[in-house]
Amino acid sequence: xxxxxxxxxxxxxxxxxxxxxxxxxxxxxxxxxxxxxxxxxxxxxxxxxxxxxxxxxxxxxxxxxxxxxxxxxxxxxxxxxxxxxxxxxxxxxxxxxxxxxxxxxxxxxxxxxxxxxxxxxxxxxxxxxxxxxxxxxxxxxxxxxxxxxxxxxxxxxxxxxxxxxxxx
Numbered sequence: 001x002x003x004x005x006x007x008x009x010x011x012x013x014x015x016x017x018x019x020x021x022x023x024x025x026x027x028x029x030x031x032x033x034x035x036x037x038x039x040x041x042x043x044x045x046x047x048x049x050x051x052x053x054x055x056x057x058x059x060x061x062x063x064x065x066x067x068x069x070x071x072x073x074x075x076x077x078x079x080x081x082x083x084x085x086x087x088x089x090x091x092x093x094x095x096x097x098x099x100x101x102x103x104x105x106x107x108x109x110x111x112x113x114x115x116x117x118x119x120x121x122x123x124x125x126x127x128x129x130x131x132x133x134x135x136x137x138x139x140x141x142x143x144x145x146x147x148x149x150x151x152x153x154x155x156x157x158x159x160x161x162x163x164x165x166x167x168x
Contacts, residue, residue, distance in 0.1 A: 006118070017125060021144055024130060025167055026168075034050070037064050047143065062100065063079065081118070092118070
């Protein structure tokens, strides 16, 4: 029931979000957001390496993870939200998640191979200038730059970095 309300609210957000979308040159970009769903320790370490790479490029990086039930929050390194942060009426109640969605990132990287409804809700709400992630049906509603044909998380991150860093 809550997920049905969430779908309805997400569709409404997509229609009313008037955030300025623009391709920011990667070299000029200052702020980067990363959002992903926790899966396993390997993905956690791949994301950490990506963060280091972005920080070496002098980007200010903020990370938010969706922590599904019965998954470990490795190192408790990143801010997170869970399904418990979803109200009966389909509202995300996590202050951290809502604040993340309102941040006007120059780039927001969505690092999931399959779409997650709760994360899509935050992408619909996002004020990021350029949202980047893996191609999926109807992805153009949530993402401004989509990467197609990637086999795994590392390949997705490598492709996202390659194409984003070429934007001038």
